[in-house]
Amino acid sequence: MTEEAPVDLRSDTVTRPGKGMYQAILDARVGDDVYGEDETVNRLEVAAARLLGKQSGLFLSSATQANLAAMLAHNARGEEILLGDCYHVYVSEAGGTSALGGIVLHPLATDEGGGLSIEQVVGAIKDDDPHHPITRTLALENTVSGRVQDPLRQAALATAVRERGLRVHLDGARIMNAAVALDVGAAEIASPFDSVMMCLSKGLGAPVGAVLCGSTEFIKRARRLRKQLGGGMRQAGILAACGLYALEHNIERLADDHERARLLAEGLGEIDDLPVRYETNMVFIEPTAADLEPLRRHLQQLGVEIGAQKPPLRLVTHLDIDDAGIDRAITAFHSFYRK
Numbered sequence: 001m002t003e004e005a006p007v008d009l010r011s012d013t014v015t016r017p018g019k020g021m022y023q024a025i026l027d028a029r030v031g032d033d034v035y036g037e038d039e040t041v042n043r044l045e046v047a048a049a050r051l052l053g054k055q056s057g058l059f060l061s062s063a064t065q066a067n068l069a070a071m072l073a074h075n076a077r078g079e080e081i082l083l084g085d086c087y088h089v090y091v092s093e094a095g096g097t098s099a100l101g102g103i104v105l106h107p108l109a110t111d112e113g114g115g116l117s118i119e120q121v122v123g124a125i126k127d128d129d130p131h132h133p134i135t136r137t138l139a140l141e142n143t144v145s146g147r148v149q150d151p152l153r154q155a156a157l158a159t160a161v162r163e164r165g166l167r168v169h170l171d172g173a174r175i176m177n178a179a180v181a182l183d184v185g186a187a188e189i190a191s192p193f194d195s196v197m198m199c200l201s202k203g204l205g206a207p208v209g210a211v212l213c214g215s216t217e218f219i220k221r222a223r224r225l226r227k228q229l230g231g232g233m234r235q236a237g238i239l240a241a242c243g244l245y246a247l248e249h250n251i252e253r254l255a256d257d258h259e260r261a262r263l264l265a266e267g268l269g270e271i272d273d274l275p276v277r278y279e280t281n282m283v284f285i286e287p288t289a290a291d292l293e294p295l296r297r298h299l300q301q302l303g304v305e306i307g308a309q310k311p312p313l314r315l316v317t318h319l320d321i322d323d324a325g326i327d328r329a330i331t332a333f334h335s336f337y338r339k
């Protein structure tokens with residue numbers, strides 16, 4: 001084992017607060033947020049809504065809880081959500097919308113880039129017939145496993161389904177990665193959507209939390225749902241202070257994560273027989289099944305952590321990985337394949 005802290009490429013959720021963020025916690029003015037009296041939470045909700053171009057915001061304990069509150073606010077029991085078959089709400093939220101909301105999820109096959117077509121989406125809207133659930137919502141994502149979605153294409157989807165009475169939600173856990181990669185404001189990406197969720201504890205580096213934004217009327221409903229879900233927090237300004245700090249300091253620097261993912265992909269691309277591609281802050285590699293476990297152990301001995309998924313395996317750059325970390329990771333991979 002090495003003395004240095006490991007280069008942890010498993011996820012951009014593994015970051016730890018730095019000194020500035022801890023100072024923001026110490027300086028936070030707090031109160032009971034269930035009474036609406038936490039100044040710092042209130043400031044974060046206003047700042048996030050402004051950033052995403054919506055009327056109001058709501059601070060929640062996680063992005064999963066924020067998606068769930070949004071889905072419960074948009075859909076009654078027995079109603080249906082259309083979404084991509086690889087999207088987080090469908091695959092990685094323990095079926096919460098169905099289990100807790102009685103909501104039907106209708107997954108549609110995403111294309112190579114993670115997107116859906118107008119024909120697919122419009123074709124999936126069910127007729128008003130007592131046999132069928134009522135198709136109520138289209139839920140999109142940006143980024144989709146690191147892949148930036150074209151805002152114009154998403155806007156066209158939103159328009160097409162809205163004409164047919166649907167609501168549109170954006171799971172923008174990594175919307176800021178998309179905004180930085182496209183060099184557009186996040187509000188531009190969020191504008192076609194009735195609601196948008198942004199995670200604070202992925203690339204933005206806060207320890208906890210997400211913000212859900214939408215109309216004031218929608219957020220009022222989501223606030224009651226958050227309480228139902230047990231997500232009403234008290235002196236939550238301690239956490240919101242980290243979110244505010246992240247919005248002030250950690251958005252533009254996402255470009256560094258993207259550049260480091262590019263450098264990592266370039267370095268790993270020199271290895272024969274290791275397919276590599278990258279998208280924003282993620283690099284995907286496809287080691288053979290036989291190499292996978294030995295590779296993981298080899299890297300671990302050299303202080304490089306990779307995830308436990310099946311290939312394609314995701315390597316994620318973030319706030320706690322610097323240029324030296326990228327070099328160490330590349331060297332560690334090369335030493336495995338040179339054996």
Ligand SMILES: *Cc1c(COP(=O)(O)O)cnc(C)c1O
Pocket residue numbers: 062063064065067088089141143171172173174199201202
């Ligand atoms: C991570 C993620 C979430 C949920 O975040 P948690 O912190 O695990 O609750 C939701 N949507 C997308 C696209 C994500 O990547």
